[in-house]
């Protein structure tokens with residue numbers, strides 16, 4: 001671990017000022033915001049991230065850690081803790097996929113500490129990335145190569161990869177955000193902006209060290225999930241090597257609006273298999289306007305994994321991904337009909 005300076009921001013304006021040299025998604029950014037610290041401290045101890053300055057956001061929790069549900073949608077403060085949001089009655093009843101994605105993540109201790117903003121910005125669990133004794137890692141050291149391509153890649157991605165990086169995006173909450181077409185609110189040195197959540201994480205495109213579209217100094221202040229007719233009937237299915245305290249090897253966030261058995265609208269997010277939080281729009285189109293049956297769910301599963309490429313040890317994810325989509329669709333169909341329609 002290297003020496004670093006520490007500053008606690010009293011308010012958002014000060015956080016932005018102090019954080020002008022942050023560059024989330026860049027290992028070598030000279031400053032980093034500190035929220036729960038549950039992943040940043042790990043990476044600093046491993047010498048993977050070496051910020052010279054930490055800007056502590058925890059004083060902002062009272063103002064930017066709240067949950068507000070209105071007829072327009074759900075607003076989640078970025079400093080809200082995972083456990084708090086997972087247990088919130090409105091989130092559990094009206095946006096179940098969000099509550100489930102948080103509840104199935106990490107451990108109780110981590111969920112009590114970790115925030116939503118930090119969760120979506122967590123880095124890959126690729127072992128070559130997290131161990132600097134491996135010199136080949138384009139994400140950690142641009143231009144150095146990718147040790148995982150010909151190494152042990154059982155947990156790596158099969159969707160959205162390129163020759164520069166096959167790392168898997170590890171988070172769960174982001175997958176639910178993709179399915180529910182969430183937006184994020186940001187504030188930075190040049191003012192505030194709102195972005196579709198889907199545009200936060202960049203494709204690898206030969207530059208895997210650049211992970212997000214955040215600008216230096218930008219703080220995520222909130223997530224907004226619009227109230228839709230499909231948010232109520234939504235589930236998160238997470239497949240992992242053990243039943244708790246483990247990252248996904250495949251996951252699917254599914255939200256459905258049904259008219260009887262017929263799919264009016266479908267939204268599908270995928271996790272554990274893709275380079276970044278993934279939306280399976282081709283699979284959604286396969287389902288729309290047709291009765292949801294085992295056969296149509298299988299067709300959607302196949303469409304969701306179209307273009308997926310295995311790298312050897314992770315070839316099993318192609319079939320696992322299809323099956324995970326089928327299971328999530330059938331679980332969503334079996335949910336009781338929501339009492340409130342948007």
Ligand SMILES: Cc1cc2nc3c(=O)[nH]c(=O)nc-3n(C[C@H](O)[C@H](O)[C@H](O)COP(=O)(O)OP(=O)(O)OC[C@H]3O[C@@H](n4cnc5c(N)ncnc54)[C@H](O)[C@@H]3O)c2cc1C
Pocket residue numbers: 024025032033034035036037038039040041042057078079104105106107110113114115116117118119120121122170171172173218219220221245246247248
């Ligand atoms: C053993 C273990 C198992 C885990 N299992 C899972 C799992 O199954 N599923 C899952 O989803 N996650 C899992 N996690 C990851 C865990 O959920 C994250 O560590 C946590 O959510 C990060 O949140 P934090 O508030 O602690 O972030 P921090 O560590 O404080 O920050 C992470 C990054 O986000 C940046 N940041 C934080 N907040 C903001 C903000 N508001 N604006 C801009 N930048 C910000 C920081 O600068 C930093 O770069 C696991 C972690 C561990 C250690």
Ligand code: SF4
Pocket residue numbers: 124126127128129136137138139140145146147148149164165166167208
């Ligand atoms: S998969 Fe990505 S993170 Fe892992 S070694 Fe290759 S370049 Fe690095």
